[in-house]
Amino acid sequence: xxxxxxxxxxxxxxxxxxxxxxxxxxxxxxxxxxxxxxxxxxxxxxxxxxxxxxxxxxxxxxxxxxxxxxxxxxxxxxxxxxxxxxxxxxxxxxxxxxxxxxxxxxxxxxxxxxxxxxxxxxxxxxxxxxxxxxxxxxxxxxxxxxxxxxxxxxxxxxxxxxxxxxxxxxxxxxxxxxxxxxxxxxxxxxxxxxxxxxxxxxxxxxxxxxxxxxxxxxxxxxxxxxxxxxxxxxxxxxxxxxxxx
Numbered sequence: 001x002x003x004x005x006x007x008x009x010x011x012x013x014x015x016x017x018x019x020x021x022x023x024x025x026x027x028x029x030x031x032x033x034x035x036x037x038x039x040x041x042x043x044x045x046x047x048x049x050x051x052x053x054x055x056x057x058x059x060x061x062x063x064x065x066x067x068x069x070x071x072x073x074x075x076x077x078x079x080x081x082x083x084x085x086x087x088x089x090x091x092x093x094x095x096x097x098x099x100x101x102x103x104x105x106x107x108x109x110x111x112x113x114x115x116x117x118x119x120x121x122x123x124x125x126x127x128x129x130x131x132x133x134x135x136x137x138x139x140x141x142x143x144x145x146x147x148x149x150x151x152x153x154x155x156x157x158x159x160x161x162x163x164x165x166x167x168x169x170x171x172x173x174x175x176x177x178x179x180x181x182x183x184x185x186x187x188x189x190x191x192x193x194x195x196x197x198x199x200x201x202x203x204x205x206x207x208x209x210x211x212x213x214x215x216x217x218x219x220x221x222x223x224x225x226x227x228x229x230x231x232x233x234x235x236x237x238x239x240x241x242x243x244x245x
Contacts, residue, residue: 011166012127012169013166013167013168013169015082015103017167018082018125018167018168018169019082019083019084020167021165021167021168022063022081022082022083022085022086023083023084023085023086025083026063026064026083026085026086026089027085030064030086030089031064031066032066032067035195035235035236036067038194038195039120039121039149039194039195039236039238040067040070040120042192042194042238043067043118043120043147043149043238044070046147046190046192046238046240047074047116047145047147047240049189049190049240050145050189050240050242052074052075052115052116052145054075054076055074055075055076055114055115055116056075056076056078056113056114056115056116057071057072057074057075057076057077057078057114057115057116057117057118058077058078058080058109058114058116058117058118058139059071059077059078059079059080059117059118060080060104060117060118060119060122060136061080061081061082061119061120061121061122061125062079062080062081062086062087062090062099063081063083063086063090064086064089064090064093065079065086065087065089065090065091065093065094065097065099066094067118067120068090068094068097068099069093069094069097071116071118072094072096072097075115075116077097077098078097078098078099078100079097079098079099079100080099080100080101080102080104080107081099081101082101082102082103082104083101084101086101087099087100087101088101104132104135105126105128105131105132105135109135109138109139110139111138111139112138112139112140112141112142113139113140113141114139114140114141114144115140115141115144115145116140116144116145116146116147117136117139117140117144117145117146117147118146118147118148119132119136119146119147119148119149120147120148120149120236120238121149121150121151121236122148122150123148123150123173123178123181124150124151124169124170124171124172124173125168125169125170125171126169126171127169129171129173129181130181130184133148133181133182133184133185133186134185136148137185137186137243140243141243142243142244142245143242143243143245144242144243145240145241145242145243146182146186146239146240146241146242146243147238147239147240147241148178148182148238148239148241149178149236149237149238149239150172150173150178150236150237151170151172151173151235151236151237152172152173152174152175152193152232152233152234152235152236152237153172153173153174153177154174154175154198154203154232154233155197155198155203155233155234155235156170156172157172157200157201158198158199158200158201158202158203158204159197159198159199159200159203160200173237174232174237175191175192175193175232175237175239176232178191178237178239179191179239182239182241185243185244186241186242186243186244187241187242187244188239188240188241189240189241189242190239190240191232191237191238191239191240192229192230192232192234192237192238193228193229193230193231193232193233193234193235193236193237193238194229194234194235194236194238195229195234195235195236196225196228196229196233196234196235197234197235198233203233206228206233207228207233
């Protein structure tokens with residue numbers, strides 16, 4: 001099965017090719033790195049700004065389950081991922097948490113069931129971003145909350161991570177793109193970014209040590225990074241949104 005691409009020049013991998021890519025990736029890197037932990041902290045912080053009482057939580061694209069386990073401390077959490085290898089690891093390590101392997105474009109998810117859906121760094125790697133958001137909306141209760149994140153196109157266009165397999169779908173979004181994507185079904189409550197990064201174009205100036213040194217007497221490095229994140233210049237953009245009735 002191949003996905004149809006809106007761009008005839010773009011190669012869109014089959015679901016099986018995508019699954020193999022993620023199986024290999026999570027086999028090589030099963031544990032979260034410092035960037036992933038930073039993003040996770042921000043997601044928990046955002047969830048702390050809304051009223052939740054023993055919520056049902058769905059973690060879409062849960063990988064090896066480490067963040068699903070953290071979400072399970074807030075309520076009843078379920079993790080879903082395309083990678084069966086990652087789910088096998090998650091089930092072995094976090095036995096008190098429910099995990100499922102599958103393609104959410106084909107799964108029969110319960111309607112209006114969850115209070116919270118978290119989808120971090122997934123939407124940029126699916127062939128149908130609007131369809132992905134609609135699936136999320138369908139499984140959320142009216143008034144339920146979505147936290148969604150993606151690698152930031154502003155940054156990804158201005159940093160070089162080297163070659164990447166073509167099986168890895170990469171459709172980056174800016175903070176504005178991500179807000180526009182969810183607005184047909186959701187009210188955007190907050191938007192931010194994390195992990196200032198990039199050394200090309202204007203980000204070469206924004207993230208330069210010279211600029212940091214110039215302002216060191218007026219603002220701490222931590223506050224300067226927070227300003228960059230609020231401006232939407234972090235590696236990951238994150239949106240907190242609420243499903244409209």
